[in-house]
Amino acid sequence: MWKWLHPYAKPERAYQLCVTLQPYFLWPGILCLVAGSIWGLAFAPQDYQQGDSFRIIYIHVPSAILSMSTYVAMAVAALVGIVWQWRTAFMAMIAMAPIGAVVTFIALFTGAAWGKPMWGTWWVWDARLTSELILLFLYLGVIALYGAFEDKQQAGKAAGVMALVGVVNVPIIHYSVEWWNTLHQGATISKFDKPSIAPEMLWPLLIALLGLALFIAAVTVMRMKNEIIRREYHRPWVKDLAARALGDDHAV
Amino acid sequence: MNTLINGIFKRDMALAFRQRSELAQPLMFLLMVITLFPLGIGPGPVTLQKIGPGVIWIAAILSSLLAMERLFRDDFWDGSLEQYMLSGQSVAAIAAVKVLVHWLVSFLPLALFSPLLALFLNLTVDMYIALMLTLVLGTPLLSLVGAIAVGLTVGLQRGGVLLALLLIPVFIPLLIFATSAVDSAALQLPYRAQLAIIGAMLMLAMASAPFAIAYALKVSQN
Numbered sequence: 165m166w167k168w169l170h171p172y173a174k175p176e177r178a179y180q181l182c183v184t185l186q187p188y189f190l191w192p193g194i195l196c197l198v199a200g201s202i203w204g205l206a207f208a209p210q211d212y213q214q215g216d217s218f219r220i221i222y223i224h225v226p227s228a229i230l231s232m233s234t235y236v237a238m239a240v241a242a243l244v245g246i247v248w249q250w251r252t253a254f255m256a257m258i259a260m261a262p263i264g265a266v267v268t269f270i271a272l273f274t275g276a277a278w279g280k281p282m283w284g285t286w287w288v289w290d291a292r293l294t295s296e297l298i299l300l301f302l303y304l305g306v307i308a309l310y311g312a313f314e315d316k317q318q319a320g321k322a323a324g325v326m327a328l329v330g331v332v333n334v335p336i337i338h339y340s341v342e343w344w345n346t347l348h349q350g351a352t353i354s355k356f357d358k359p360s361i362a363p364e365m366l367w368p369l370l371i372a373l374l375g376l377a378l379f380i381a382a383v384t385v386m387r388m389k390n391e392i393i394r395r396e397y398h399r400p401w402v403k404d405l406a407a408r409a410l411g412d413d414h415a416v
Numbered sequence: 417m418n419t420l421i422n423g424i425f426k427r428d429m430a431l432a433f434r435q436r437s438e439l440a441q442p443l444m445f446l447l448m449v450i451t452l453f454p455l456g457i458g459p460g461p462v463t464l465q466k467i468g469p470g471v472i473w474i475a476a477i478l479s480s481l482l483a484m485e486r487l488f489r490d491d492f493w494d495g496s497l498e499q500y501m502l503s504g505q506s507v508a509a510i511a512a513v514k515v516l517v518h519w520l521v522s523f524l525p526l527a528l529f530s531p532l533l534a535l536f537l538n539l540t541v542d543m544y545i546a547l548m549l550t551l552v553l554g555t556p557l558l559s560l561v562g563a564i565a566v567g568l569t570v571g572l573q574r575g576g577v578l579l580a581l582l583l584i585p586v587f588i589p590l591l592i593f594a595t596s597a598v599d600s601a602a603l604q605l606p607y608r609a610q611l612a613i614i615g616a617m618l619m620l621a622m623a624s625a626p627f628a629i630a631y632a633l634k635v636s637q638n
Contacts, residue, residue: 302585325631332620
């Protein structure tokens with residue numbers, strides 16, 4: 165059943181897959197991101213309490229949701245790498261780590277910018293802010309551990325173990341911090357039965373969410389291509405690729 | 417198998433007790449960090465009682481990070497770790513024994529030391545009992561989870577700060593539940609729930625950490 169997956173353990177096939185997937189992720193991602201942002205920032209109705217300052221939701225909520233999802237995706241890649249001994253899975257994992265860290269930072273930053281007019285302060289030690297901050301620390305830990313090793317194959321495995329330890333901890337951190345202190349409003353769109361947000365505000369949010377998800381996937385694929393090339397640069401297929409690219413340049 | 421486990425246990429205990437200064441240093445560090453707090457924040461007994469549980473736990477985590485490295489470092493550099501891997505015995509079991517010894521020599525003294533700390537920070541008897549219980553349940557978790565990161569960083573030349581960066585975020589839930597248990601005790605409230613959660617985290621770590629440590633050591637040995 166899983167046989168079709170195995171060829172992608174080979175860097176060359178994984179590279180080809182990345183090349184194929186990149187346009188499907190990149191252009192719809194940019195399109196959705198632009199459409200969702202313009203619709204949300206310019207055309208969605210004002211919030212009756214928060215006025216226009218609620219509009220940062222169209223950046224804040226997608227990045228907050230996807231910072232968690234990216235960590236989970238990273239941990240899944242690490243698990244695949246550890247269980248089936250795939251080098252490419254570790255490459256995918258480490259391709260995602262800095263992206264996830266940046267998305268987490270965006271969520272924190274927009275959260276702070278939203279907190280200033282709403283709560284009257286840039287930062288409060290509220291449950292979700294704190295767990296988002298700890299998530300950023302977990303990302304930084306994985307990146308730091310990866311950077312500490314000379315041998316990148318070893319580095320991938322080590323960072324993978326740490327990513328898995330972190331993912332076991334993410335729900336524990338989330339609930340412990342929630343219990344510890346809560347000021348943040350409840351989730352708005354995860355209540356699927358009856359969302360507590362007006363549909364004309366919800367649609368641009370969902371489009372922005374989809375757009376950011378596709379965009380993260382596109383950047384992951386691009387970074388993974390680079391990672392594969394960097395590790396395999398002495399292999400014949402990479403040399404062929406480089407020769408072809410150079411040849412094209414000369415033709416132009 | 418049992419002979420091996422016994423042998424490692426006795427060897428590690430003997431090694432630990434022959435390097436007494438290394439055993440005592442983290443405890444001295446703990447004591448000094450705790451001394452800093454009344455000096456920095458002010459000696460008011462009410463303030464000290466309020467921050468006491470958090471201070472003791474933070475100092476315990478920091479001092480444990482200092483001492484954590486010696487868990488596998490010497491064995492890595494003198495090659496005995498490699499011999500364990502080659503012995504064909506379960507590395508997870510060996511790792512579990514080493515973690516047990518580490519807990520016995522670095523955290524048990526801390527727990528025995530804690531009445532003094534409780535006196536310094538003006539904790540009540542109820543708070544002290546809660547603190548003791550959280551230390552007994554929580555510190556094995558520090559040893560078990562810490563050993564995974566130590567296993568990963570043991571081959572690196574300067575793993576010390578990295579180890580702290582990796583472990584501090586992971587220890588946050590433990591800190592929250594432990595201090596909240598002691599705070600509840602201060603208000604005469606029941607704190608079984610917090611203890612139960614720390615216990616559950618300990619069970620999870622006991623079941624899974626030895627295997628993660630074994631894998632981490634394998635990665636480090638390459």
